Amino acid sequence: MNRSPACLAAVCFITALALLAGPGSPFAGQTSGRPGAPTVAGQEIPDWMARWELARVLSYAGRYEESVTEYSKLLREKPDLPKARIELAKVLFRQKKGAEALGVLEVVDVRQLDADSVLLMADLYRDRRSYERAAVLYREYLAKRPGDNPARLRFAEMLSWEKRYDESLAEYRKILAALPGDAQVRRKYAMVLMWSKRYGEAATELRRTLK
Structure with a gap:
């Protein structure tokens, strides 16, 4: 059913x-402060x-x-319930209240954040153009979950926006090593090559995406 x-x-x-x-x-024996309230298992x-x-x-x-x-x-x-704050931030994010979600997460010690929360915070900083803060968190997250290619792609794109082309290209290469047949990622990689004035390499990569 x-x-x-x-x-x-x-x-x-x-x-x-x-x-x-x-x-x-750990909650056994704790009371709500209302004598005589109904109990469960005593x-x-x-x-x-x-x-x-x-x-x-x-x-x-x-x-x-x-x-x-x-x-x-x-x-x-x-x-002093960091886990509850993290959960609240995720609910706010689902409501598309990114600024409020970030404000809630910033109160929590980053060492208490789980991997998903670190990524959420990185994405929120990226959206607010706080790129340096986002970069630190993306690196921390990807060190724990190196196979998350969508997250790595967002990081690579952000690095290219800052004209940190060599760093961006390095991240794109990691994605393409895992997904060599992804034409869209390869085209984005080619665009960064072009922005860094590596025109010959850009042309080669673009040709690889065309039949």
């Missing part, structure tokens, strides 16, 4: 709460954890505005 994403998210939420309340859980789920899961469920269901509201409430109560 097929289930909607919202239904699956709700099931995950209930399961997560049950696990969090179990013996040995232990209360703290309000802040329930709100965090609510924010996640709402984002899974595509209810981004509501999700952002719950994340904001959570972070007012628990400001």
Whole structure:
């Protein structure tokens, strides 16, 4: 039987709460501050954890505005939750609120960012033309995930915009080593060769993309 994403998210939420309340859980014994509140397996789920899961469920269901509201409430109560900040930034990015997403990520120590968040931050800096900051993050990300050719392509393009042609060409060569038959990447590579006045090489590469 097929289930909607919202239904699956709700099931995950209930399961997560049950696990969090179990013996040995780091949340065992924590209370919401309301004596007599209903308990699960003899232990209360703290309000802040329930709100965090609510924010996640709402984002899974595509209810981004509501999700952002719950994340904001959570972070007012628990400001030292870097993972929650990262999740909030991703929701804001899905809403096409890049500037707000970047502002949220900038509060987090970069050492606490996962690889996907490092890439998101690099892309956001690129979009805002903060190329030096973006370059540092792209290099960090690609050191961990060298096979992500779409990310490497964005990095190569950005380097060419800054007229850092040799660095850009080096990144294009890595992509073409993995994808030698990609005519569009090769044509972009040829354009950078042309901008760097390597006209003969540019002509050779362009011919390779034509029948």
